[in-house]
Amino acid sequence: MSALQKTLLDAVIFDLAQEELRSLNAALQGLEDKTNRTEWNVLNPRGAHAIAVGVTATVSITIAGHAGYYCAGMNDGASITIQGNAGTGVAENMMSGLVHVKGDASQSAGATAHGGLLIIDGNAAARCGISMKGVDIVVKGNAGHMSAFMAQSGNLVICGDAGEALGDSLYEARLFVKGEVKSLGADCEVKEMSAEDKEILAGLLEQAGCSEKPEEFTRYGSARKLYHFHVDNAGAY
């Protein structure tokens, strides 16, 4: 019997110990938005790479364990929960949807993501939100060095501390950090928290189930001094 089983009431169980990753992704990518197979449980992920990538249907996928690189990569609508740690590039280039890492995330979480929400219950390693292009990211723990490097737009919320060179070469993304920032990267500065910022932050904290208050955070953004070449800025690099 195939490991792929389904009833209208139960979740579809997909056991990666029994079936190929390629079959899982083909099945998930083949779902239409009106599918009644809306709940998926992926068993025995055992750190496999590229689990549940490129899903466009608004289904819920639970990964029962640790995931390798690029889990939920380019997600475009699905709600994906990883009941463990996620490897490099979780939710990379996400377009829309929700990715929730119950454990820690390795480096480059949410890299270049255009939309959706990435929640990391634990810590995020280096370069969280690198080149982000509109995604919202909430890290409940700490985030590593060079987070939000060249971040273009979207919001990065860090409830713990941030590592060195936060927001280096930042464009228009908003960064909110509750704890300490080891150092700011080139062209990143403290900004005043506007009413709009506060509203955005409050909304994200609520969506992520955080009890923190917006007032406890500091807002960082681009000083916009490096947007154009000028010899007097050469020392910034």
Add this chain to the structure above:
Amino acid sequence: MTEDSSPHIPQTRPRYSATFDPGTISEIQRAAATGIYDIRGGGAKRKLPHFDDLLFLGASVSRYPLEGYRERCGTDVVLGTRFAKKPIHLKIPVTIAGMSFGALSGNAKEALGRGATAVGTSTTTGDGGMTPEERGHSQTLVYQYLPSRYGMNLTDLRRADAIEVVVGQGAKPGGGGMLLGQKISPRVARMRNLPEGIDQRSACRHPDWTGPDDLEIKILELRELTGWEKPIYVKIGASRPYYDIALAVKAGADVVVLDGMQGGTAATQDVFIEHVGIPILAAIRPAVQSLQDMGMHRKVQLIVSGGIRTGADVAKALALGADAVAIGTAALIALGDNAPELEAEYQKLGTTAGAYDDWHEGRDPAGITTQDPVLAARLDPVKAARRLANYLSVLTLEAQTIARACGKSHVHNLEPEDLVALTMEAAAMAQVPLAGTNWIPGRNF
């Protein structure tokens, strides 16, 4: 004896230094005045060992030629036969290299798509995403996957015919993309998710992988995202081709694109273009050797680029072991770049037809390297496409002419044995004998 009072005393003529020549002096003066390095478009302009330094031997008593107009000489090429379910089949071995909408106008991108499609070859997106126009006008479109990931999205990834992971390019191995504020129009800014008018300087490394082991996983992800259908290319700038090709193949590439330092760029520091990387002539043989050592020559296809101008260049690149070539600068010239009829306008920009390379400024009178709607409207995409198609046909006919003269029924049957070199440098780089000798410098040492 009295001094000669003649007014015609011979004077020592002004003497320019070979070290501080007029070009060098003017660059020092420009740098001192502005405090910024020189940025320009195009590839290396310095004199380099190149395909001109090689000759074909042709057929004679010891080899049969093919009849020039009567016997078939194939030119087709299949790319991506290693893992992809849907390899690309091109009618000619000349493809259009990656160039972005942003660097080029919408009309120029449309013309490239139309021209390439007319002769059965592919065109390639660039550092700025895929536009509906270029998808619509390109029968075969390669989608570049770059460090910036500007405009990268699932829909475009899935409607591409192949994916090219860009590690580097010949004009700037180790450098990222650049597009100055003059060309960040509202549409370009929107596609790249950047503020309008800023100087865009892309990252030089990918944001979510470093090194060959990560690249292997990234390629796996791209295959999983696209149902293992599409050929995955890896593009590298020529620097250490033997090892870079080996690592790209190990990472799972279907096709490797190798770009020499003559390959053009939309905008880069002149010092980078002229001083980093190696000429394509020096890069092909180590690349082919790498593939042969792994038993992967012709299984992983090799596309080479950087200074391809004529069918002779195409034939020489294939004879050295490439499966196809790519053109960028030559394609723009075919569209109308540096056209002599625009001389008066080039003069106003402080340059002359044939030397214009300020592609980054967005003031191109030919309407190609600009986002100014008035200038861009000057390029008729249908007429420009016809010129490109004509040029691609000439390249192919020329390569066939040489292949037949060497007795080959397909351009891919050309081989190093058909070549000799005119200079010791070219003989050493291309690993073919100096003409009239059986001496290959560096061989058997």
